[in-house]
Amino acid sequence: MKEQLKVIQIIDSLTPGGAEMMAVNIANGLSRKGVDSYLCSTRKEGLLKSKISGNVKYLFLKKKQTLGIYSFRRLYRFIKKEKINIIHAHSSSIFIGFLMKLWNPKLTLIWHDHYGKSETLENRKSDILKVLAKKINFVIVVNDLLYQWNKKALRVKNVVNLSNFASINKQTKEVIKLKGEEGKRIVCLANFRPQKDHINLLKAFKIIHQDFNDWTLHLVGLDLNDEYSDSIKGFIKTNKLTAAIFSYGSVENTFEVLEQATIGVLASKSEGLPVSLLEYGLAKLPVVVTNVGDCNKLISNNDTGLLVPPNNKLALGEALKELIINSTRRKLFAENLNSLIVKKYSEDSYLDKLIAVYLKTNDE
Secondary structure (H helix, E strand, O other), X not given: OOOOOEEEEEEEEOOOOHHHHHHXXXXXXXXXXXXXXXXXXXXEOOHHHHHOOOOOEEEEOOOOOOOOHHHHHHHHHHHXXXXXXXXXXXXXXXXXXXXXXXXXXXXXXXXXXXXXOHHHHHHOOOHHHHHHHOOOOEEEEOOHHHHHHXXXXXXXXXXXXXXXXXXXXXXXXXXXXXXXXXXXXXXXXXXXXXXXXXXXXXXXXXXXXXXXXXXXEEEEOOOOOOHHHHHHHHHHHHOOOOOOEEEEEOOOOHHHHHOOOOEEEEOOOOOOOOHHHHHHHHOOOOEEEEOOOOHHHHOOEOOOEEEEOOOOHHHHHHHHXXXXXXXXXXXXXXXXXXXXXXXXOOHHHHHHHHHHHHHHHHHO
């Protein structure tokens, strides 16, 4: 190794989401591994700020424009002062990472591609990314589809597929108490975005609610109060499900919330490898998920959970019903999934692989 690793994670915001959670978890994990670890949020802070370890040096840019000169200079000076040698840019923060690389070619630039619409990659615009790719030293992707796309569309030589990981981060703050009856709660941990397809989940729940009206559904995730959010709330109200479906928005104490649930569900149209699914497993929840992205790497039918096709309310409803009526299967699936995640998707294993990437690029 030529020099001590000094790595900064750059992310647009600290609003709860898969990419944002990974940036924070990586920064915290690296600090525990003895790496000089930094984290920069460029545009917006959020609930995840409270999860940043005290050993991670944090910078907030308050960036408001695409090319904010003031923000650019602050980050450039921070990187120079701290003698940071690796930029780990997540998602769209690659743009400011690219500018840093232009001004200081000695920096190693790593792009973490968290693109969530893996099933529609043929529609992804690549012209600008092809320009940025010329300065990227290494690309990290979260599933095989993204690996192939970066290789073919961007012609990136160095690409590695590192599946996401999740970590248990219990909080001391007051925990949100889920409504409904204990032992009969279904939770969906997903931000209110169209690709998460909450409407399909609501349709499936409406079907099973007719026979299991003592079970409740709990939606946990960022609510932007936009048109998609209105469609979710409108469905709940129109179908008279306000006493059975509850929405909580973003929460700080995710793990403590999951501990109150009985079943975890994701109804997504597209995914990479969702952090939510990993968190379900760590919380020992039995799960029903749609067969998109790399979900099938974790979920094997009738072993670690139940897989259903996307956009199929009947299949989703039947799978939920199966877990509702069979507590023995719930326990078995939960234990199997938890064991798999602890063994193959642990934080230590992930960080060791990531540090190996850092060392490789830092020595070139």
